[in-house]
Amino acid sequence: METFPRQGCSWKNRTVTSERGSATIKDVAAAAGVGIATVSRVFSGTGAVSERTRERVLAAARELDYRPSALGRGLRLRRSGGIGLVVPDVTDPFCAGLIDGVLACARSLGEHLVLDAAHGDPAREAEIVDRLVEQRLAGVIALPAASGSGAAWRAAVRSGARVVFADRALPGLHELPAVLADDRSGVRTLVEYLVGLGHRRIAFLGAAAPGAAAGVRERAFRDTLAELGVAADEDLIVSARPARDSAYAAAAGLLQRRTDVTAVLAAGHLLGEAAVLVARELDLRVPADVSIAMVDDVPWAELCDPPLTVVARPARDIGYRACEMLLRDRPLRAARPVLLPTELVIRGSCGPPRSPRTASSRAAGR
Amino acid sequence: METFPRQGCSWKNRTVTSERGSATIKDVAAAAGVGIATVSRVFSGTGAVSERTRERVLAAARELDYRPSALGRGLRLRRSGGIGLVVPDVTDPFCAGLIDGVLACARSLGEHLVLDAAHGDPAREAEIVDRLVEQRLAGVIALPAASGSGAAWRAAVRSGARVVFADRALPGLHELPAVLADDRSGVRTLVEYLVGLGHRRIAFLGAAAPGAAAGVRERAFRDTLAELGVAADEDLIVSARPARDSAYAAAAGLLQRRTDVTAVLAAGHLLGEAAVLVARELDLRVPADVSIAMVDDVPWAELCDPPLTVVARPARDIGYRACEMLLRDRPLRAARPVLLPTELVIRGSCGPPRSPRTASSRAAGR
DNA sequence: CCCTCCGATGGAAACGTTTCCAGCCCATGC
DNA sequence: GCATGGGCTGGAAACGTTTCCATCGGAGGG
Known part of the structure; x- marks a missing residue:
């Protein structure tokens, strides 16, 4: 040797x-x-x-x-193999889970993975897509920027790329296949749980979306409240840009302005983090003074004190399924989005509301 | 249109x-x-x-x-562009930070990124390396498996690949360039801080490493203790495999066996997580009953109650520098590893020891 | 007017592989 | 002994690009 x-x-x-x-x-x-x-x-x-x-x-x-050389082979065979993946942010735990899932599937099918992060910037995303198309990959999976027009994706498909969306479908692009979490039913379950505990003044911390994209969770929130006969208070529905400072500002504004909220539903882990931080800052005990629940399970939800009740969204599965669909279905059929189930993980951050005045009939046990 | x-x-x-x-x-x-x-x-x-x-x-x-087509161009130009990155686990926050750094640098230099995860398995790692070499990338960055022999890396270099190690250099491969965190001085700072607070019975939760690889932190721990004139208690130095269950078992065993430890230094975020969980389980107040500090800053360290004091290791910078070195230095010179500084982030999880019996002279202020 | 030079252009070779096709050798069957 | 056939083998074309080189037309200087 x-x-x-x-x-x-x-x-x-x-x-x-x-x-x-x-x-x-x-x-x-x-x-x-x-x-x-x-x-x-x-x-x-x-x-x-x-x-x-x-x-x-x-x-x-x-x-x-x-x-x-994969180059020689790829040229001759007219396919480079490998799949592309575009996410907003690699360091986001949800994205990381998704990447992990894609990686697992790609590996099992013998493909490699080209990864890039667009950081929510449509221009950057378009640039990335261009580069991926040039690579002549077997396909591309994307968690697209919420604010993009989707023009870049259309162009990519026109020039021969196979595209599957994961976790978010673009408003104008329903003709492209997508694998999503069933946020609607996730939020519904969570609202039902909170209302069941006796909460009536529930705040919703949502993500600001230019289009109607991320509105799914907010709409599910309103709808479920309506179904349960609880009046939605518009003042309790606030939204923030997907960044720490904006989330914190929104949470702080909300909890300071309305000291009567008994529960906060955060529509994402950044928002949940902000809620936890603000509650601590304001010396609110969780869940005695205010219950907190959020969408997305992340490692710190368990480490928190008390551990956070969440709706877990199957990041890894979404990635896996998207990859599978990309590589197996040929040709790629759009059909309607594949919805993967979420799961309510009850930990310790939600309890009966502080002043059980309004919680008369069904909840308030214990 | x-x-x-x-x-x-x-x-x-x-x-x-x-x-x-x-x-x-x-x-x-x-x-x-x-x-x-x-x-x-x-x-x-x-x-x-x-x-x-x-x-x-x-x-x-x-x-x-x-x-x-990047294939045609790559073939003609004899280079496909793009850089490879192999990490143990995409969902690990440190790895995610590193990936983010590599991505940032690669993007600014117009290269794309091929990512794969070896999950600590040397065989899998070897397979990944093979595949990356076939891609004729501009270079490969690796956070290699601790248990590997490095044979795969040697072979890769022999067949023309440019390789830079990040965050970990392989025992037998010091001839390859590496970008590392200055763990030695990070641990030293942390030990000095704990001893300065008055702690004498400090436990060390380390990662079990087959070779002498991860031993840097443990050695720094012993050395600093010796320098400060504190006797190291072998029974307080335990190690775990890099997995949640093993870390938890090690932490639980330690804190149950030795109720006299006043501080725990966890040599990684998994170990820190275990320490926090075990302390909570045992109803130990932090930092009143036991101080906890760890190496690696992760999002939950701030969300914890109390927030965890940590030694932050510059994951993103390591990735960025490794990528820069890979693409700029030609030919790649090994020299000695580039060491990037760590930073002690003091939060709320460390305080004076419970029974200040032993802490007589210098500490115990306030 | 002719020679030269320069900018714009097209043909062809090369990059490293796969695969079609033809050729070779040997064994088998008549 | 010769034809047939099958197992191995090598040559050559093709994949899509870049780049060297040659060509061509026009402008400018002698």
Whole structure:
């Protein structure tokens, strides 16, 4: 077994090649004394090669540290393999879970993953999409920017890319397949739970969305409240941009302005974080003074004191399913979005409301 | 502006091509009535093209939704561009930060990122490396598996890959460049801080490492203690595999066995999480009964009650610098590892020890 | 007017692979 | 002994791009 340095490798006619770039199929063929077609057959597994020859080729390849070039193969085969993934932010736990799922599926199907983050900027997203299309990948999965027009995605599809949306479908692009969490039923479950505990003045901390995109959760909130016969207080429905400062400001404004809210439903983990922080700042005990629940399960929800009750959304599964759909369905059929179930995880941050004045009939147990 | 469906595009001789695969440079050349060389010049920006021709070409390209193929270009140019990144786990906040840094640098230098997770399995890691080498990327950044032999990395370098290690250098591979956090000085600072508060019986929750790899933090712990004239108690130095259950078991065993420890130094966020959980389970007040500090800053450290004092390691910077080194230094020089500074973030989880019996002289102020 | 030079352009080779096709050798069957 | 056939093998084309080189037309200087 040879040791490290890259000099010292001076085979017959490979001295020059070895200095710049790696060994090619030709080098191996020459070293093994066979034709390039034979080497190709050995490595691609197709066709018949005698055992003797195969071993000679393998030995030569090992000697030269040869690895077939995905570029050559991709060009010839007209497909590079690999799938693209565009998310808003890699460090977001939800995105990370999604990436993990895509990675798991891609790996099991022998594809690699090209990742990029658009940070919510449609221009950047468009640029990324362009670059991904150039790579001639097997397909692209995207958690698109909420504010984008979707024009970039349309163009990508026109020039031959296969696209699946994950976790968010773009307003104007319902003709593209999507895998989503069933937020509607998740929020509904959570509202039912809170109302069941006796809460009537429930605040909703939502994400500001330019279009009607993220409005699903807010709409589910209103609808469920209406179904349960609880009047929605418009003043208790606030929204923030998806950033820490904005979320904090919204939560602080809300809890300071309305000291009568008994529960806060945060529509995302950033908003939940803000609610927890503000409650602590205001010396509100959770859940004695105010109950807090949020959409999205993240590691800190369990570490919190008290641990946070959440609606867990299956980030990993969404990624996995999106990838599966991308690679299996051919051609890609839009149909209607695949909805994956959410799960209410009851921990310790929700309890009966502080002043059970209004909670007369059904809740208020214990 | 055309609308969506991919049929309907029937240019002169492109009907067949449009059905399978995307437009090529030849299609554009034919459509614009120029040679392929001219089209290439327009898109690669090199060479002189008259304004009139350029516009004709651009118009034809737009009409055909043409995007140059990275495969063809890569083959011709002998480089695919793009950099590879191998981490243990995408969902780990530290890894996520590192990925984010690499992404930022790669993007600013116009490269894309191929990501994969090895989950600590050297075999899987070797497989990933092979695949990355086949892609003929501009280079590969790795946070390698602690238990690997490094043989895969050696082979990769031999067959022409450029490799930079991030956050961890492999025992036998000091000839490869690396960007690391200055864990030694980070742990030292933390120990000095704890001892300064008056702690003498400080437990060390470390990560079990097969080689001497992760031993840096433990060694720094022992050394600093020695320098400060505090005797190290071997029974207080325990280690766990990098998994939640193992970390929890180690922390629980430690805190139950030795009720006299006044501070716990967790050498990683998983271990810190375990310490927090166990302390809560055992009804130990933090920091009144026991102080807890850990290496690695993660979002929940701030959300915790009390917020956790930590040594923040610059995950993002490590990624950024590694990427920069990979793309700028040519040839790649190993030199000695680049060490990036850590920062002690004092929050609320450390205080003076419970029974100040032993803390006589210098600490115990306030 | 002719020579030169320069800007614009197209043809063709090369990059590393897969695969079709043809050729070779040997064994088998007549 | 020769034809047939099958298992192996090598040559060559093709994939989509960049780039070297040659060509061409026109402008400018002698």
